[in-house]
Amino acid sequence: xxxxxxxxxxxxxxxxxxxxxxxxxxxxxxxxxxxxxxxxxxxxxxxxxxxxxxxxxxxxxxxxxxxxxxxxxxxxxxxxxxxxxxxxxxxxxxxxxxxxxxxxxxxxxxxxxxxxxxxxxxxxxxxxxxxxxxxxxxxxxxxxxxxxxxxxxxxxxxxxxxxxxxxxxxxxxxxxxxxxxxxxxxxxxxxxxxxxxxxxxxxxxxxxxxxxxxxxxxxxxxxxxxxxxxxxxxxxxxxxxxxxxxxxxxxxxxxxxxxxxxxxxxxxxxxxxxxxxxxxxxxxxxxxxxxxxxxxxxxxxxxxxxxxxxxxxxxxxxxxxxxxxxxxxxxxxxxxxxxxxxxxxxxxxxxxxxxxxxxxxxxxxxxxxxxxxxxxxxxxxxxxxxxxxxxxxxxxxxxxxxxxxxxxxxxxxxxxxxxxxxxxxxxxxxxxxxxxxxxxxxxxxxxxxxxxxxxxxxxxxxxxxxxxxxxxxxxxxxxxxxxxxxxxxxxxxxxxxxxxxxxxxxxxxxxxxxxxxxxxxxxxxxxx
Amino acid sequence: xxxxxxxxxxxxxxxxxxxxxxxxxxxxxxxxxxxxxxxxxxxxxxxxxxxxxxxxxxxxxxxxxxxxxxxxxxxxxxxxxxxxxxxxxxxxxxxxxxxxxxxxxxxxxxxxxxxxxxxxxxxxxxxxxxxxxxxxxxxxxxxxxxxxxxxxxxxxxxxxxxxxxxxxxxxxxxxxxxxxxxxxxxxxxxxxxxxxxxxxxxxxxxxxxxxxxxxxxxxxxxxxxxxxxxxxxxxxxxxxxxxxxxxxxxxxxxxxxxxxxxxxxxxxxxxxxxxxxxxxxxxxxxxxxxxxxxxxxxxxxxxxxxxxxxxxxxxxxxxxxxxxxxxxxxxxxxxxxxxxxxxxxxxxxxxxxxxxxxxx
Ligand SMILES: Nc1ncnc2c1ncn2[C@@H]1O[C@H](COP(=O)(O)OP(=O)(O)OP(=O)(O)O)[C@@H](O)[C@H]1O
Ligand SMILES: [Mg+2]
Numbered sequence: 094x095x096x097x098x099x100x101x102x103x104x105x106x107x108x109x110x111x112x113x114x115x116x117x118x119x120x121x122x123x124x125x126x127x128x129x130x131x132x133x134x135x136x137x138x139x140x141x142x143x144x145x146x147x148x149x150x151x152x153x154x155x156x157x158x159x160x161x162x163x164x165x166x167x168x169x170x171x172x173x174x175x176x177x178x179x180x181x182x183x184x185x186x187x188x189x190x191x192x193x194x195x196x197x198x199x200x201x202x203x204x205x206x207x208x209x210x211x212x213x214x215x216x217x218x219x220x221x222x223x224x225x226x227x228x229x230x231x232x233x234x235x236x237x238x239x240x241x242x243x244x245x246x247x248x249x250x251x252x253x254x255x256x257x258x259x260x261x262x263x264x265x266x267x268x269x270x271x272x273x274x275x276x277x278x279x280x281x282x283x284x285x286x287x288x289x290x291x292x293x294x295x296x297x298x299x300x301x302x303x304x305x306x307x308x309x310x311x312x313x314x315x316x317x318x319x320x321x322x323x324x325x326x327x328x329x330x331x332x333x334x335x336x337x338x339x340x341x342x343x344x345x346x347x348x349x350x351x352x353x354x355x356x357x358x359x360x361x362x363x364x365x366x367x368x369x370x371x372x373x374x375x376x377x378x379x380x381x382x383x384x385x386x387x388x389x390x391x392x393x394x395x396x397x398x399x400x401x402x403x404x405x406x407x408x409x410x411x412x413x414x415x416x417x418x419x420x421x422x423x424x425x426x427x428x429x430x431x432x433x434x435x436x437x438x439x440x441x442x443x444x445x446x447x448x449x450x451x452x453x454x455x456x457x458x459x460x461x462x463x464x465x466x467x468x469x470x471x472x473x474x475x476x477x478x479x480x481x482x483x484x485x486x487x488x489x490x491x492x493x494x495x496x497x498x499x500x501x502x503x504x505x506x507x508x509x510x511x512x513x514x515x516x517x518x519x520x521x522x523x524x525x526x527x528x529x530x531x532x533x534x535x536x537x538x539x540x541x542x543x544x545x546x547x548x549x550x551x552x553x554x555x556x557x558x559x560x561x562x563x564x565x566x567x568x569x570x571x572x573x574x575x576x577x578x579x580x581x582x583x584x585x586x587x588x589x590x591x592x593x594x595x596x597x598x599x600x601x602x603x604x605x606x607x608x609x610x611x612x613x614x615x616x617x618x619x620x621x
Numbered sequence: 622x623x624x625x626x627x628x629x630x631x632x633x634x635x636x637x638x639x640x641x642x643x644x645x646x647x648x649x650x651x652x653x654x655x656x657x658x659x660x661x662x663x664x665x666x667x668x669x670x671x672x673x674x675x676x677x678x679x680x681x682x683x684x685x686x687x688x689x690x691x692x693x694x695x696x697x698x699x700x701x702x703x704x705x706x707x708x709x710x711x712x713x714x715x716x717x718x719x720x721x722x723x724x725x726x727x728x729x730x731x732x733x734x735x736x737x738x739x740x741x742x743x744x745x746x747x748x749x750x751x752x753x754x755x756x757x758x759x760x761x762x763x764x765x766x767x768x769x770x771x772x773x774x775x776x777x778x779x780x781x782x783x784x785x786x787x788x789x790x791x792x793x794x795x796x797x798x799x800x801x802x803x804x805x806x807x808x809x810x811x812x813x814x815x816x817x818x819x820x821x822x823x824x825x826x827x828x829x830x831x832x833x834x835x836x837x838x839x840x841x842x843x844x845x846x847x848x849x850x851x852x853x854x855x856x857x858x859x860x861x862x863x864x865x866x867x868x869x870x871x872x873x874x875x876x877x878x879x880x881x882x883x884x885x886x887x888x889x890x891x892x893x894x895x896x897x898x899x900x901x902x903x904x905x906x907x908x909x910x911x912x913x914x915x916x917x918x919x920x921x922x923x924x925x926x927x928x929x930x931x932x933x934x935x936x937x938x939x940x941x942x943x944x945x946x947x948x949x950x951x952x953x954x955x956x957x958x959x960x961x962x963x964x965x966x967x968x969x970x971x972x973x974x975x976x977x978x979x980x981x
Contacts, residue, residue: 514673515710515769519724519776520700529727534714610714610756 109591113584139374141165141213141367149367150179150191153326155218155345157192160365164215174325175287176201177574180208183370185579194218194343194363196258196302200289201368203260204399205577209371219359220291221346222303223328226355227335227476230278230316237339237357240310249309250360257290257302265290267300267308275317282307282318283337283561285325287574292342294571296404297412303341306360321481323561329354331561334475399576400585406572413568414589416482420564421551421593423486428493428550435498436505440527450498457495463556465492470560485557489550496546504539505531536608544601548594555590565589622685624649624780624811625670630679632665639665641835643679647813649779652806654822654843655815657832658858663815666832667782670813671695671702684779700728703773703781707788709765711757711772717744718753721772729776736775743771747801763794770801781805783814792885799825819859819929820891823847831855847929859929867904869921872913880904883925890927896934899962899980900925903936906955907947907976917942918974933981936963944970 146167151157153172161170171188173179179191184207192215193201201208224234244250256264284292284299292301299320311318321337332340333353346359401407435453438446457465466488474484508531516526555566563571569582576582623646632640639662647653655663668674670681672688672695681688688698711720721740725731731739744750747767757765766786773781783802787795799821805812806825816822822829822843829846831839831854839846839855850856865886867879880901887897904923912918921940928934946968950956960966963978 509708509710511706511708511710512712515704515706515712517673517696518671518699518702518704519772520696520728521724522696525727529723530712530714534712537714610716 112587139211139369141211141215144168144190144211144367144369147189148187150182150188152176152179152193155194155343156347157365160215160218161192165367175285175570175574177287177570177577177579179368180205180577181573181579183208183368190367190369193366193368194220195366196290196361196363197288197343198366198368199258201577204289204575207371208368208577209374211367211369211374213367215365215367217362217364219346220303220343220361220363221359222307222357223332223340223344224355224357225332225335225338225340228338230280230338233280233338234355234357236314237310240313241306241358241360244306244309245360250306253302253305253309254361257305265295265300267298267305269298270308270318270320273308273311273317274315275311276315279317279319280307280311280339281321281337282339282341283321283323283328283331284340284342285328286320286322286342286571288342289575293574294409295575297408302361303343307339307341321561322563322567324559327559327561330471334471336471336475396576396578396581400572400578400581404575406575409563409568409571410565410585410589413563413565414593416557416563417551417554417565418593420482420485420489420554420557420562421547421597424489424493424554425547425550427486427490429497431490431494432497432501435494436501437527439502440523454495454499457492458499462488462492462553463559466557466560481557481561484560485554485562488560489554492553493546493550496549497543500539500542500546501535503542504535507538508534533608537605537610540601540605544598544605547597547601551593551597552590623647624684626680626682627670628680628682630666630669630681631677632662632669632674633677638835640669640676643835643837645830645837645840647780647811649811650809651811651828652826653813653828653830654826655813655830655832656817656819656822656846656858657830657838661832662835663832664784667704667784667813667815670782671699671704673704696728700724700776701779703776703778705766705769705773705781705783705786707785709757709762709769709789711765711769713757716754716756717749717760717768720757720768721775724772725775740771740775743775744768746804747771748797761794762790763797766790766794766798767801770798770805774805780811780813783812783816785815785817787816787818792889819847820889831858833858864924864926866922866924869908869913869923870919872919876905876909879923886925886927890929892927892934893932896932896980900934900936903959903962903978903980906959907938910955911947911950911953912938912940915942915945918945931981933964933979936976936978936980938976938978940974942974945974946970946976948976 141164145165147165147169148171149161149165149168150171150173151161153174158170161168171182173182173191176193176197179188179193180201182188183191190211198208198210202210222237224237228234241250244253284303286292286294286299288301290301292299292303294300299322304320307318310316321331323331325342328340328342328344331337340354343363344356346356401410435450439450460468466485469484469488470481474487512530512534513523513526516530517523521529554564557564558567558570565586569586572582573579625647627643627645627647630640630643632638637660639660643666655666657663665674669676670683676689679689683698683702686693686698688695711717712723715723718737718740721743722733722736725736725739726733741750741753744753747770749764749767749771752760752764752768757768760768770781770786786802787798790798795818799818802812802814803825814822814826824843826843829841829843830837831846831850831852833854839850839852841851845851846855847859850859865882867882869879883900883904884897887900892900908921908923912921918940921938924937926935926937947953948956948960948966948968959978963980965979967977969975
């Protein structure tokens with residue numbers, strides 16, 4: 094049977110076109126920062142003081158306030174959770190500059206010629222690893238301090254710096270983690286992998302300056318090494334609660350941090366720079382803007398190349414889709430089973446069950462999903478060793494069960510009591526009446542709403558990055574962190590989510606058609 | 622042995638006690654009509670008989686087995702006791718045919734083809750075979766009820782309980798359902814029918830229960846209950862049921878519609894054609910021909926009370942305005958027509974005008 098092109102389809106197409114057009118606009122009409130940066134002190138150069146009073150971006154995990162107060166005290170500060178977002182915000186003109194450590198800025202500038210550095214150094218800061226007081230591995234903290242002292246002595250630390258802060262890509266490798274023998278236990282490291290060259294993803298592997306130190310450390314002390322990728326803000330809580338043993342990705346050695354965790358002796362003194370648009374630094378305004386030399390198709394090709402082909406980044410997307418689908422499908426399944434069980438309980442159990450179930454639904458629906466996940470991750474399953482994907486499945490199952498139970502119950506409530514009485518009067522038992530007549534009829538009514546809730550579930554899974562799960566959204570963040578480009582990764586994940594949502598809709602529609610009584614009649618009609 | 626014995630049955634709800642003390646015996650082959658005012662527990666009584674309601678106290682024995690006891694397998698009893706509901710309650714997710722075969726196949730474990738063959742014969746009998754593949758929501762009320770009856774018979778019950786099987790139907794569809802029930806009665810099916818169709822109850826039943834005040838207030842043959850009720854309450858119920866009231870609020874009221882209502886009311890109560898015609902004449906002459914023409918009479922209330930026993934009708938007309946009796950207007954043609962038709966008439970005025978007429 095051929096499906097007709099309906100108004101709904103037309104509306105979807107129009108919406109998609111508008112969406113693409115909106116996303117495409119900044120690419121087609123690249124625009125520079127809203128506020129012109131001018132050489133105010135008239136020394137013929139753009140300097141730090143020219144950015145005073147402007148909007149400066151900063152990462153949430155490092156405390157740059159002192160430095161900002163010292164050099165650009167009149168600025169307003171906006172906080173971002175990772176460097177790729179800062180780059181995108183800078184290029185979009187949302188901020189005028191952002192503050193960043195020198196190695197990271199160098200890495201960004203290598204990838205993205207539109208970003209440059211104000212050639213003036215600010216105060217530097219000390220980078221350490223954070224350690225959990227609750228770690229089960231004995232002496233881990235002391236071992237790291239001795240190890241840092243050791244490699245500082247014998248020059249290995251400088252070697253590592255040369256590798257990762259230099260430009261020989263071929264040297265930037267870390268042996269597979271499986272090569273570690275691990276007689277002395279497994280070290281779990283919490284980190285954020287959008288922070289080149291300190292820690293980042295390359296060829297689906299966590300690499301970088303700190304990753305290298307950690308690898309050598311574990312090799313030296315015979316530990317196994319496990320990287321747990323999470324949001325920047327989540328790293329210190331993960332260490333404080335003992336969820337992970339070591340925290341990495343450019344943690345500053347400050348007294349603030351030292352209160353909740355142990356900090357190793359610093360392994361790097363990072364200079365601080367102000368990242369700005371390269372075009373700001375050109376002395377005249379009529380210089381050609383960067384990137385305009387290329388045609389649109391060339392730009393599209395290079396964007397495609399950077400985001401998907403280089404280092405097989407498309408594989409990250411595939412992995413992300415797998416994780417997103419796994420969480421969605423399992424949560425929908427378990428959530429629906431729990432919801433169904435709740436409906437059965439309401440039917441059979443004593444009156445006591447109802448207020449308990451109502452309370453469950455109200456509590457779960459009242460907790461924001463992110464917080465529910467965090468509670469599961471940091472409190473309830475903090476030391477359980479359960480992988481974070483499964484914690485996500487548990488969280489979403491619980492949340493979905495509350496929504497699905499309400500949906501199913503409203504479907505059941507809408508069935509006339511006469512249906513059950515008629516079944517009983519014919520000699521069916523209560524259970525037979527429920528499974529043969531009540532539930533199938535209710536399903537016909539609640540499935541359209543349930544379908545919408547499934548799509549919601551799919552879209553909501555995009556927050557699992559908070560608990561260190563690498564789903565589709567997180568993978569697209571990782572790609573953005575390497576390509577410093579927002580357009581392609583975002584539009585691609587939008588399209589993928591859209592397609593997944595369509596698949597859910599189509600599957601539920603098939604089920605709906607399958608159980609709809611009309612189906613049998615149309616079959617009968619064909620026979621006739 | 623009696624098929625059903627009801628022994629001091631009592632049913633209480635938190636704020637009402639519809640059944641206070643019901644005792645009766647029902648034998649095979651009886652067709653029992655239950656009549657009585659609304660809310661007197663007729664439905665509750667039926668629902669206790671097949672265990673849809675748990676009695677508060679008292680016993681019900683079906684073929685000697687106490688169905689109120691915990692040990693009784695009520696589903697077994699229900700298989701032998703069909704029930705037809707006022708609101709049909711066909712399974713909306715099943716086709717007509719499947720509605721009829723689902724219980725034989727799934728409860729009695731009858732082979733599907735045998736059940737289908739039987740179901741088709743039953744549907745043919747209730748005139749619904751050609752709708753076998755349709756779904757309940759595609760049928761009219763009368764058709765649904767016929768299917769519901771077929772569904773009940775398909776279980777080969779020993780008795781069928783009907784709870785107001787025609788109350789939810791348009792007057793035009795009542796007949797088709799009653800015909801089916803009549804044919805069951807002719808075949809000797811044991812039935813208990815709660816109904817407001819007095820004429821039907823009178824024709825079809827072998828016994829009538831008048832229920833009121835939580836008990837079977839009067840129990841007797843149809844002739845006895847309808848023609849010669851022992852109790853004052855029964856008598857009043859049987860008479861008062863036959864009232865029709867019409868309200869005229871605007872001068873441009875639906876005259877045809879109201880005349881039709883009088884006609885239907887007359888037919889329902891087995892009035893003679895002459896009586897129906899006279900009622901219509903009185904209605905027309907007193908409302909549209911006279912009172913409506915006069916300012917300030919609206920709204921007009923027109924009420925007919927018909928008594929089957931002496932075949933007389935009492936018409937009461939109340940209306941607003943100054944004291945005015947159209948029947949005393951000697952020049953009026955209407956007044957002379959109406960005065961000729963009625964056996965007695967009276968007029969009074971306090972805050973409203975009231976005319977009371979008797980026709981026979
Ligand atoms: N489940 C219930 N809970 C509480 N009260 C009920 C329930 N079912 C019936 N009743 C009450 O019991 C009384 C008898 O109801 P029932 O339906 O048996 O009357 P009935 O004689 O069938 O009336 P009708 O002719 O209007 O159908 C009514 O007052 C009704 O409100
Ligand atoms: Mg009733």
